[in-house]
Amino acid sequence: MSDRLYDLVAMGPELRDEAKRHGKGINESYLLVHRVLAQAFREDLTLIPRDGLRAHMRSRLQQNLQACA
Numbered sequence: 001m002s003d004r005l006y007d008l009v010a011m012g013p014e015l016r017d018e019a020k021r022h023g024k025g026i027n028e029s030y031l032l033v034h035r036v037l038a039q040a041f042r043e044d045l046t047l048i049p050r051d052g053l054r055a056h057m058r059s060r061l062q063q064n065l066q067a068c069a
Contacts, residue, residue, distance in 0.1 A: 004045040004046075004050075004053065005041070005045075007053060008037055008040050008041070008045075008053075008057070009037070011053075011054065011057050012033050012037065015032075015033045015036060015037075015057060015058070015061050016029045016030060016032075016033045017029075018058065018061060019032045019033065019061060019065065022065050024065070024068075028068075032061065032064050032065065032068070033061070035064055036057060036060045036061050036064055039060060040057065040060065
């Protein structure tokens, strides 16, 4: 489980860059990533296959981006 937490934190810069590519400013990008990671830390990550974690997080970010639009 702790490996998954490290994987999540390591995805932060990638998620931030994706938010910036969608036109969000740097502060808003960080806020969105914080929101996505906070949600993920509350989930049972063992239910998500290891190879699907990145897609799951990107999907969560997309949902948050659409909610902010």
